[in-house]
Amino acid sequence: MLYLSLIISANFGPWELGPQHGFARTSKWKVEKEPVADKDGNVTAVLSLEDDDITRALWDYRFKLTYTLTLSEDSFGMKFQVENKDNKPFDFTCLLHTYFRTSDVVKTDVLGLGNLQYIDKVKGVQTFQQVDDPIIVEENVDRIYLNTPNEILIKDKEDGTTVKLTKDNFPEIVLWNPWKEKAAAMGDFWDEEYPNMICVEAGYVHKPYTLQPGSVFEASQTLTVV
Ligand SMILES: O=P(O)(O)OC[C@H]1O[C@@H](O)[C@H](O)[C@@H](O)[C@@H]1O
Numbered sequence: 001m002l003y004l005s006l007i008i009s010a011n012f013g014p015w016e017l018g019p020q021h022g023f024a025r026t027s028k029w030k031v032e033k034e035p036v037a038d039k040d041g042n043v044t045a046v047l048s049l050e051d052d053d054i055t056r057a058l059w060d061y062r063f064k065l066t067y068t069l070t071l072s073e074d075s076f077g078m079k080f081q082v083e084n085k086d087n088k089p090f091d092f093t094c095l096l097h098t099y100f101r102t103s104d105v106v107k108t109d110v111l112g113l114g115n116l117q118y119i120d121k122v123k124g125v126q127t128f129q130q131v132d133d134p135i136i137v138e139e140n141v142d143r144i145y146l147n148t149p150n151e152i153l154i155k156d157k158e159d160g161t162t163v164k165l166t167k168d169n170f171p172e173i174v175l176w177n178p179w180k181e182k183a184a185a186m187g188d189f190w191d192e193e194y195p196n197m198i199c200v201e202a203g204y205v206h207k208p209y210t211l212q213p214g215s216v217f218e219a220s221q222t223l224t225v226v
Contacts, residue, residue, distance in 0.1 A: 012094070012205040018059070021097075023058055024065060025097070027049055030049070030050075033045060033046035035069075040072075042070055042071070043070070044068065047069070050065075063085055065083075066079075079218065079220040080218070083216045086213055087213050089210050089213060091209065093209070094205070094219070096203065098199065098221075100154055100198050101197060103158030103196070104158050104196070106195075107136075107156070107157045107158045108157065109153070109154075110134055110135045110136075110200060111134045111154075111155065112133070112151060113130055113152065113173060115130065117145075117146050118146065119206070121143065121144070122140055122143075130145065140178055140181070140182055141175055141176060141179075143174065143175045144172050145174075146172060152164075152165040153226075154198065161225060163223050163226070164223070165221060165222075166224070167219070167222075169217075171206070172204065174203060175198075175200060
């Protein structure tokens with residue numbers, strides 16, 4: 001099982017002011033610190049994104065996003081910071097757009113979301129209660145789980161790999177797989193990719209976070225092969 005991580009921020013989902021999921025994921029980030037290994041072999045890189053003419057034309061705030069990535073032998077850590085450099089508060093949502101490669105999605109358990117409420121974006125954005133734990137995705141699923149625990153397991157039962165997702169200050173988990181029809185309709189997703197992926201995404205998306213001038217929001221996630 002491999003994992004990939006992308007970031008989206010300023011907005012999760014369709015956005016009335018700009019592109020789907022906001023501008024952060026398609027903007028060119030600055031490399032603040034090139035990836036360098038420490039004495040234990042852990043490699044850390046730091047990326048940042050600050051407001052410019054393009055972002056202010058869409059969303060008129062001064063900000064700095066900092067994304068710190070740490071790759072270790074068996075884990076991958078992501079720390080995300082948002083700084084409000086403006087003199088007025090702003091709202092944002094953010095999500096670590098984490099796609100996990102899996103041998104077969106119908107043989108993959110997602111553990112830790114039982115007994116939680118979720119908003120189902122496939123079923124009219126209604127709220128439901130999750131009963132099963134583990135969850136096995138066998139159809140088009142697009143859900144926002146609320147008030148989630150800080151540890152989730154993604155278990156590939158075919159190859160025996162389990163990834164532990166631990167997080168801090170990301171209250172929600174988005175569970176997503178487009179399934180066959182939607183995958184075929186998407187421009188940035190291969191038609192036959194859906195059986196080999198599951199998207200389990202930590203985020204702050206249910207309600208926007210309001211950040212006061214001069215303040216910093218910080219949240220993190222670590223993926224560990226266990
Ligand atoms: O194709 P995109 O823009 O990266 O989005 C993919 C999916 O990303 C998920 O995070 C959303 O919950 C889905 O609604 C969305 O379809």
